Amino acid sequence: MARRAEPSHGIxxxxxxxxxxxxxxxxxxxxxxxxxxxxxxILKNGHARAIxxxxxxxxxxxxxxxxxxxxxxxx
Amino acid sequence: MRRDTDPLSPLSGWTHMLLAFVVLxxxxxxxxxxxxxxxxxxxxxVGRICVDEPSGGxxxxxxxxxxxxxxxxxxxxxxxxxxxxxxxxxxxxxxxxLTMLPTFALFATVLLVLFRLVxxxxxxxxxxxxxxxxxxxxxxxxxxxSILAPIAEDAAAVRLLATMVSDPIGGSFLPDxxxxxxxxLPLVLVGVGLLTFxxxxxxxxxxxxxxxxxx
Numbered sequence: 001m002a003r004r005a006e007p008s009h010g011i012x013x014x015x016x017x018x019x020x021x022x023x024x025x026x027x028x029x030x031x032x033x034x035x036x037x038x039x040x041x042i043l044k045n046g047h048a049r050a051i052x053x054x055x056x057x058x059x060x061x062x063x064x065x066x067x068x069x070x071x072x073x074x075x
Numbered sequence: 076m077r078r079d080t081d082p083l084s085p086l087s088g089w090t091h092m093l094l095a096f097v098v099l100x101x102x103x104x105x106x107x108x109x110x111x112x113x114x115x116x117x118x119x120x121v122g123r124i125c126v127d128e129p130s131g132g133x134x135x136x137x138x139x140x141x142x143x144x145x146x147x148x149x150x151x152x153x154x155x156x157x158x159x160x161x162x163x164x165x166x167x168x169x170x171x172x173l174t175m176l177p178t179f180a181l182f183a184t185v186l187l188v189l190f191r192l193v194x195x196x197x198x199x200x201x202x203x204x205x206x207x208x209x210x211x212x213x214x215x216x217x218x219x220x221s222i223l224a225p226i227a228e229d230a231a232a233v234r235l236l237a238t239m240v241s242d243p244i245g246g247s248f249l250p251d252x253x254x255x256x257x258x259x260l261p262l263v264l265v266g267v268g269l270l271t272f273x274x275x276x277x278x279x280x281x282x283x284x285x286x287x288x289x290x
Contacts, residue, residue: 035290039290040290042288042290043290047288048288048289048290049284049285049287049288049289050285050288050289050290051289051290052289052290055290
């Protein structure tokens, strides 16, 4: 397995905050979105290097939010 | 027809086979040298020790020892004179060993690094920083080794020759006529190629890390 490098971007994922606001667990989100818990954990913990539009679409559908609610750019 | 999809094939198989062969040769050689049944690189029962002096010169066409009779008008030349001794002392044995050991050491080192490269790539994957690092190491071994090995061997040959002749010799000639240099030159190019290829693998490793981190 390749060593995971430190993020080289300034994007922060607010999945944990939105999950808490929706009172939803990661397991439930995983089942509803069809993305493994492992991948959602990578996303939640800020270790993801990229996110597919398809994944983002599903997340926005299930969490009833906009991409801008999930992702922010920190200067 | 079924295609072999192992990306490390056939390098993996060849490396294991060659490494086993070299280990077998070394074990048999050391055993033979100790028991006196055979000679290895100047030690054990080597018979005679020879070194070539490449200045050469003309040869008498009528010499009965020559394998062929030259036609009229044909001049015969030899490319090297070979100096041999049937009773080498320890110093001569050591110099003789050093005329062969560097190339063998280079070959053995390359095989070992190749073995580590193949084993690491099989364990961690091809597109990893480790594979790139080992490829780079292999490249440097080839570059440095193929430059230093002929220099060391030629220097040892000069010293060996000096023990066999009574007059002083110049140290500027290449005893093997420079053949070792031209023979190992392609290895330098291969080494440089491996350095470049290791950069390809680094790019691949970066892409793989991106894929691993894509959700």
